[in-house]
Amino acid sequence: DVKVTQSSRYLVKRTGEKVFLECVQDMDHENMFWYRQDPGLGLRLIYFSYDVKMKEKGDIPEGYSVSREKKERFSLILESASTNQTSMYLCASRSGTNKQYFGPGTRLTVT
Amino acid sequence: SQQGEEDPQALSIQEGENATMNCSYKTSINNLQWYRQNSGRGLVHLILIRSNEREKHSGRLRVTLDTSKKSSSLLITASRAADTASYFCATEIDSWGKLQFGAGTQVVVTP
Numbered sequence: 001d002v003k004v005t006q007s008s009r010y011l012v013k014r015t016g017e018k019v020f021l022e023c024v025q026d027m028d029h030e031n032m033f034w035y036r037q038d039p040g041l042g043l044r045l046i047y048f049s050y051d052v053k054m055k056e057k058g059d060i061p062e063g064y065s066v067s068r069e070k071k072e073r074f075s076l077i078l079e080s081a082s083t084n085q086t087s088m089y090l091c092a093s094r095s096g097t098n099k100q101y102f103g104p105g106t107r108l109t110v111t
Numbered sequence: 112s113q114q115g116e117e118d119p120q121a122l123s124i125q126e127g128e129n130a131t132m133n134c135s136y137k138t139s140i141n142n143l144q145w146y147r148q149n150s151g152r153g154l155v156h157l158i159l160i161r162s163n164e165r166e167k168h169s170g171r172l173r174v175t176l177d178t179s180k181k182s183s184s185l186l187i188t189a190s191r192a193a194d195t196a197s198y199f200c201a202t203e204i205d206s207w208g209k210l211q212f213g214a215g216t217q218v219v220v221t222p
Contacts, residue, residue: 004153031208042199042212043154050207058209090153094208098142100201102153 002027004103006091012109019078021106023091029101031094032074034058034066036087037105043090049074081110117200117213125221130187132216134200135180141203143176144210145185148197157198158185190220 007022025032031050035043035058045058047066055066063085067075074093078085086109092100118133134143142161146154160167160176160183167174173186187194197217201210 033209035212040214042214043201043210045209045211048207048209056207088151092154098159098203098208099144099156100146100154100208100210101156102146104153105151107151 002029002093002095002101004091004093004101006089006103006106008106009104010107010109012111013078013081014111015082017078017081017110019081019108019110021076021078021089021091021108023074023076023103024072025074025093025101026072027093027095027101028071029093029095030071032068033092033094033100034064034074034076035090035092036060037090038087046076081108083110086110117198117216119216120214121217121219123219123221124190126191128190128220130190130194130218130220132185132198132218134183134185134213136183136200136202136211136213137181138202138204140178141205143174143183144201144203145172145174145183146199146201146212148199148215150196154199187218190218192220192222194218195220 033048034046049055049068065077089106091103144159145157197215199215201212
């Protein structure tokens with residue numbers, strides 16, 4: 001079974017802090033994605049990566065950056081956390097059959 | 112941007128009944144996928160239907176796709192309490208595999 005893990009289930013940070021969310025997949029997938037999920041809005045794509053060191057902006061990249069130094073690891077960085085970044089963050093990797101496999105999510109609260 | 116719109120937003124049924132939810136989208140797609148999310152967890156892939164397919168089955172799931180109407184439906188037959196979850200449709204719109212999600216349908220199945 002494909003496994004996608006995220007570094008934390010719950011995280012509480014203060015406004016202005018730099019926040020790192022890590023995601024690791026174990027199936028050698030090329031493409032990885034970061035989404036945020038907010039009530040009533042579904043999932044929105046923040047960034048995605050199609051190879052090591054390659055990244056593309058999604059629909060809502062403002063305030064975020066990403067890093068993919070190794071194929072299995074895709075990190076989301078909040079350069080200076082703000083309260084409007086309080087959300088559920090979901091990482092996914094995509095298989096050759098187009099399915100996406102999701103991690104359990106990180107619920108981030110910025111106070 | 113939100114591509115898919117699910118209908119209804121919420122659905123409450125009894126065990127053994129069928130649950131039907133609909134999804135409409137706006138642009139051309141490569142495929143349409145349905146995902147399930149149990150409360151506060153990551154998403155699980157249920158079924159994928161390609162743009163040149165009209166109907167697909169997987170166990171108690173039946174998905175239809177009407178590209179002329181830009182709509183899809185998911186039918187869960189003989190619902191169980193364990194089917195209680197939120198269901199999301201997602202459209203894949205490009206070769207990178209980016210998905211655009213709707214806001215979801217919350218399904219509650221009571222014993």
